[in-house]
Amino acid sequence: MQGLNFIAIDFETATGKRASICEAGICIVYEGKIAKTCSWLVRPQGNYYNYWNMRLHGIGPKDTKDSPEFPEVWAEISDYLKDCPVLVSHNAAFDMGCIRHSLELYGLEKPDVTYYCSLRAARRIYDFDCNTLDFLCNQFEIPCGQHHRAGNDAEMCARLFLREIRDAGYCELEEMNYCNGRL
Template sequence: MLTSLPRDDFRFISLDVETSCGDSASICQIGIACVGSDGDIQTWATYVNPLMSFAPFNIQLHGIGPDTVKDAPTFAEVWVDLLPLLSRHPLVQHSRFDEKAIDAACKSQGLPRPSLVWANSVTIARAAWPELKGNGGHGLGNLKQVLGLEFTHHDAGEDARAAAQVVLKAEAETNTAFHHLAGQKSAFQMAFQF
């Protein structure tokens, strides 16, 4: 059982992964940011042994290498504890990479494809700040500067927290609730009670 994994009910959970190489199944770190009804954010992250090699580019990008994960659990070991929490909340990712990586890691390790409800904080940011299109864009790096976010980019826990902050700031900017901003009102309301 994963220690210190949040267990409460949340409005939504942001998720981010880092990978060890060009294979999207090579998750070497998972981070989540759980957003409570009061906007409080609980962040949790763990290293993961990807059971794959590390590419120099990826190591340089996030600083995680074979030595970092040598005693870490595998994705399958992490997933058995993480899935019950994730499956009962709407999830946020910044781009669609994280969803694809989770699906690929499940397939790679012989696990069933999870039935999760995802929203994209890039789409939410585009709705809140359309003026950024062509003016730095809606990536976390530019949003960090424009919105005054403080986080360490390419750390899964930090990036998950940043994506959650983007959603909270978008709600405040547009005076619109998360599930409306996500553009999936009916899917979210059917899957989760708001």
């Protein structure tokens, strides 16, 4: 899949608020291949967590007390976006909401980015009763790291989206216009 470049992204949150990011993960796809996966623990504002979120991802205040806040992590992610302003996430409504709310909270400028949603793509391409990231990855024997850890989920999403593009018979992202939007 030459020319196929995107950055899969995933966030974990400390509370029900989208701007409470406690972990960010990206997986860079270059020329249709996984090039690099990164993740960062992020100190949410006030370093406050609720029980249910901690139970889901296993991250808590002790893990992030010395971590950078969102603006510092976003600066690193933005460096990657300069070369490839295309994001992919599984349930983009959640992850793009995390970005929008966090940018607003910290008074940061919103970049000009196109995004694609692997969940919306799966619902259109496949006929499964369940379309969660871990379920789909299990169906297609895509390696799963620790689910609900941002770096692992970003890479799982990248691998799933590459599969979806192949299964849909596409060779360019623009052909997946039914599952995209603008940040």
